[in-house]
Amino acid sequence: MTRIDNNPEGGAANAVTVRGLVKHFGDTKALDGVDLDVREGTVLGVLGPNGAGKTTLVRCLSTLIVPDAGTATVAGYDVVKQPRQLRRTIGLTGQYASVDEKLSGWENLYMIGRLLDLSRKDARARADELLERFSLTEAAKRPAMNYSGGMRRRLDLAASMIGNPAVLYLDEPTTGLDPRTRNEVWDEVQRMVAEGATVLLTTQYMEEAEQLANQLTVIDRGKVIANGGINELKAKVGGRTLQIRPTDPGQLGAMARAITEAGLDGVSGTQAVPDEGLLNVPILSDEQLTAVVGLLGARGFGIAHIGTHLPSLDEVFLAITGQKPTLQESESDDTIQEVAA
Ligand SMILES: Nc1ncnc2c1ncn2[C@@H]1O[C@H](COP(=O)(O)OP(=O)(O)O)[C@@H](O)[C@H]1O
Numbered sequence: 001m002t003r004i005d006n007n008p009e010g011g012a013a014n015a016v017t018v019r020g021l022v023k024h025f026g027d028t029k030a031l032d033g034v035d036l037d038v039r040e041g042t043v044l045g046v047l048g049p050n051g052a053g054k055t056t057l058v059r060c061l062s063t064l065i066v067p068d069a070g071t072a073t074v075a076g077y078d079v080v081k082q083p084r085q086l087r088r089t090i091g092l093t094g095q096y097a098s099v100d101e102k103l104s105g106w107e108n109l110y111m112i113g114r115l116l117d118l119s120r121k122d123a124r125a126r127a128d129e130l131l132e133r134f135s136l137t138e139a140a141k142r143p144a145m146n147y148s149g150g151m152r153r154r155l156d157l158a159a160s161m162i163g164n165p166a167v168l169y170l171d172e173p174t175t176g177l178d179p180r181t182r183n184e185v186w187d188e189v190q191r192m193v194a195e196g197a198t199v200l201l202t203t204q205y206m207e208e209a210e211q212l213a214n215q216l217t218v219i220d221r222g223k224v225i226a227n228g229g230i231n232e233l234k235a236k237v238g239g240r241t242l243q244i245r246p247t248d249p250g251q252l253g254a255m256a257r258a259i260t261e262a263g264l265d266g267v268s269g270t271q272a273v274p275d276e277g278l279l280n281v282p283i284l285s286d287e288q289l290t291a292v293v294g295l296l297g298a299r300g301f302g303i304a305h306i307g308t309h310l311p312s313l314d315e316v317f318l319a320i321t322g323q324k325p326t327l328q329e330s331e332s333d334d335t336i337q338e339v340a341a
């Protein structure tokens with residue numbers, strides 16, 4: 001495991017400190033000695049496939065379940081010894097919306113405010129304020145069951161913000177969302193982060209981690225397998241894939257051969273994907289990108305579009321562990337219904 005320290009805050013305190021955390025379910029070691037840190041005012045991305053232990057980690061850190069061994073503190077409170085104080089400092093958004101479908105957006109937020117001991121007046125004011133902030137004022141009176149996926153997720157985020165949490169857990173906040181809705185959620189999270197929130201975000205998407213996180217902890221089967229800044233991790237997994245769409249899809253094969261035969265320094269593994277009309281070229285640097293595109297231009301190939309994309313989670317795992325992630329059959333039924341109260 002590599003440890004790369006590039007704390008942008010230079011010495012800010014840890015909001016979350018986890019050491020040697022262990023949680024078993026029968027024979028399953030859901031957490032097998034996890035260490036991680038989230039510094040105040042930063043976003044830690046916890047990246048891992050289905051079944052890696054992400055939700056178990058979030059549940060331990062929310063005091064919803066008790067770890068078998070190890071220690072964890074959040075905002076200075078111990079998860080085992082000070083659960084009540086700890087719960088007051090956190091907000092939690094699960095992969096599945098925790099809102100009550102029959103209640104309106106406003107009623108959901110008001111109810112949670114009351115559960116958190118706000119006075120009627122304060123609960124009302126907080127509900128209004130958060131609906132406004134998450135662009136839900138117009139839908140405030142409608143039952144949540146009539147909300148779109150994006151509106152629900154925004155209501156869920158709003159609900160997790162009611163108690164003004166010092167630390168926010170987002171457990172796969174965009175899994176299962178369409179790209180447009182995902183962008184809406186990302187915008188909201190980025191706004192919260194800009195305002196100084198400390199966030200522990202779990203995700204299966206490298207792209208999401210890149211958008212939102214400062215630091216990354218990669219976990220697999222309950223173990224931390226890599227730890228560090230996003231750029232360091234990307235460098236480690238070997239950069240990006242250059243995608244080229246030719247004007248004439250019939251030339252894909254000829255283009256792939258031209259690149260392979262040119263033997264450009266460090267460029268290998270070019271693949272034509274006829275189904276998508278794309279050429280995939282793994283690259284490590286901007287110089288290689290320029291060389292590939294220059295070569296194709298010089299040979300007279302027409303290019304309709306070029307783009308680059310980051311490695312997928314599978315590719316990240318392959319680079320770190322030499323194997324694909326151990327995937328579970330399907331999403332476990334780890335619905336988080338509880339609201340931190
Ligand atoms: N309540 C539970 N009872 C039994 N096994 C569980 C329970 N919760 C999680 N697990 C198992 O622990 C492992 C980690 O699960 P989880 O933390 O939900 O992973 P992730 O959130 O990364 O998909 C999986 O093998 C899962 O099946």
Ligand SMILES: [Mg+2]
Nearest residue numbers: 054055172334
């Ligand atoms: Mg999960």
